[in-house]
Amino acid sequence: MDLELQKFKADFFKALAHPLRIRILxxxxxxxxxxxxxxTIIGVEGSAVxxxxxxxxxxxxxxxxKEGNRVLYSLRDPMIVDLLQIxxxxxxxxxxxxxxxxxxxxDDKAKESDG
Incomplete structure (x- = not known):
């Protein structure tokens, strides 16, 4: 059980380990x-997003x-917001x-040059 949890955490943090993914979140x-x-908000290519x-x-x-011809993305777990704040x-x-x-x-450098 502990090993499964550690693997989950490692995979989870790997998924977060990109500046653009963090910005999206x-x-x-x-x-x-x-x-x-x-x-539009981030200012990068749609393919990158x-x-x-x-x-x-x-x-x-x-x-x-899916909403019409677009897909609306959301956080699966609202605790991600807490994680980002932490x-x-x-x-x-x-x-x-x-x-x-x-x-x-x-301060130490200033003291050295004064003394």
Whole structure:
């Protein structure tokens, strides 16, 4: 059971391991969208968006519902929104740590040149 869970997590995070897929998920977190809407907002080729949606669909992270001649994509699990927010918080924490280390480095350099 633990091995299955670890494999699921690894596959899940592999599916997220692309900047365009993350951007698509962030946009879908705001609400369902079709490929044309995603393409317009992101500013990339529709084929690139479709390719990344295909990966996300194959891992059951998003799903599509046919609406006329278009497919409307949505997040399969609303907890993805929480995951993206947590990832942003982790990024911010790393950024804050890097800034404080840089500030300390600069303070130490300033002290060296004063002394």
């Amino acid at each position: 962030e946009l879908l977190a705001e609400g369902s969208k079709n490929v044309n809407e995603l393409q 479709s390719q990344q949606l295909s990966v996300l669909r194959s891992k059951n992270i998003v799903y599509g519902i 990832a942003r918080q982790i990024f911010n924490n790393h950024l804050i740590n890097a800034i404080s280390m840089l500030d300390k480095f600069n």
